[in-house]
Amino acid sequence: MREEEEEEENNWFARWEEQLPSPEELMPLSQTLITPELALAFDITAAGAANGNLNPALFPQPPAPPQPAACSHPAPPLSSDFESSASAAAGSGGGDEPARTLKRPRLVWTPQLHKRFVDAVAHLGIKNAVPKTIMQLMSVDGLTRENVASHLQKYRLYLKRMQGLSTSGGGPISAADAATDQLFASAPVPHQFLSRGPAAGPEPFLPYVPTAALQHQQQITAAMQQQQHQQQYYHQRHLGHFGSSTGGFDHGFLNRGMPQPAMHQMVGPAPGTGFLQLTPPPAALSVDDLEPARREDGSERKVLTLFPDR
DNA sequence: GCGCAAATAT
DNA sequence: CATATTTGCG
Numbered sequence: 404m405r406e407e408e409e410e411e412e413n414n415w416f417a418r419w420e421e422q423l424p425s426p427e428e429l430m431p432l433s434q435t436l437i438t439p440e441l442a443l444a445f446d447i448t449a450a451g452a453a454n455g456n457l458n459p460a461l462f463p464q465p466p467a468p469p470q471p472a473a474c475s476h477p478a479p480p481l482s483s484d485f486e487s488s489a490s491a492a493a494g495s496g497g498g499d500e501p502a503r504t505l506k507r508p509r510l511v512w513t514p515q516l517h518k519r520f521v522d523a524v525a526h527l528g529i530k531n532a533v534p535k536t537i538m539q540l541m542s543v544d545g546l547t548r549e550n551v552a553s554h555l556q557k558y559r560l561y562l563k564r565m566q567g568l569s570t571s572g573g574g575p576i577s578a579a580d581a582a583t584d585q586l587f588a589s590a591p592v593p594h595q596f597l598s599r600g601p602a603a604g605p606e607p608f609l610p611y612v613p614t615a616a617l618q619h620q621q622q623i624t625a626a627m628q629q630q631q632h633q634q635q636y637y638h639q640r641h642l643g644h645f646g647s648s649t650g651g652f653d654h655g656f657l658n659r660g661m662p663q664p665a666m667h668q669m670v671g672p673a674p675g676t677g678f679l680q681l682t683p684p685p686a687a688l689s690v691d692d693l694e695p696a697r698r699e700d701g702s703e704r705k706v707l708t709l710f711p712d713r
Numbered sequence: 714g715c716g717c718a719a720a721t722a723t
Numbered sequence: 724c725a726t727a728t729t730t731g732c733g
Contacts, residue, residue: 506728508723509722509723509726509727509728510727510728511726511727512726512727533714533715533716534714534715534716535714535715548714549728549729550727550728552714552715552716553727553728553729554727555716556716556717556718557726557727559716559717560717585725586726
């Protein structure tokens with residue numbers, strides 16, 4: 404019976420494919436991640452968006468989504484944009500109304516998406532970093548609370564591991580950890596996250612006020628693409644053999660292979676292999692580069708410097 | 714609704 | 724096998 408479901412989900416994101424314009428083209432959101440409190444603290448307004456490369460004023464707000472289709476309306480993150488979009492878009496002669504209970508394909512957490520996740524949590528503060536809020540802040544259509552909750556759970560475990568290792572031993576870490584969790588390792592971990600004390604409140608700003616930030620939330624165009632991934636996730640490393648594990652990172656990193664060429668029809672090579680890949684706008688954060696990184700001059704290794712210096 | 718551990722699915 | 728989703732409990 405699973406097969407039937409596959410078909411359903413197939414057409415399900417079939418519309419999505421149309422909806423996605425292009426990773427480069429979409430990047431409506433920018434200062435959305437900057438909490439008003441923070442902005443006020445710095446006395447910066449829209450124009451003073453830190454780097455200046457993120458000028459909301461300059462930002463051509465996507466007045467008209469690439470897809471006129473009813474499926475992509477401003478979708479308030481508060482409600483399930485999914486259902487509404489589905490129901491609205493449905494009706495193609497059809498027969499697929501029950502988008503309400505449809506199970507969507509597995510979400511592929513790309514480094515980009517995870518980055519956005521981390522940024523959202525970072526700017527929200529541990530205090531308000533709850534699935535629902537995070538989801539809203541991310542404003543990624545198609546992203547559900549469950550998705551975030553699940554990911555958040557894993558992420559917390561990841562941080563916990565980091566924390567434990569860094570505090571108790573003091574020995575080398577990152578290496579092993581990075582190797583363990585590729586996804587999490589791909590994104591920088593905000594210093595704020597590494598709260599070794601029971602009480603976490605290191606952040607000078609960001610007391611709260613999620614709603615303010617959310618008021619301006621706009622639907623971030625999410626892109627999904629289904630490529631030959633299917634084989635990728637089957638890509639189980641052939642263990643039992645060594646030597647060829649040089650890179651080992653055959654993982655489909657950045658799959659944002661969404662070049663200018665119009666999206667070609669996705670071929671459903673293998674039924675039942677539907678992957679959902681959300682690609683949030685690249686810009687997003689103005690201070691996304693606040694990463695300490697260059698602590699050393701020569702070492703440009705991808706080693707994460709997440710040790711609690713203080 | 715949130716968090717977590719375990720089970721389950723792909 | 725890795726990863727994401729779902730389930731059960733507090």
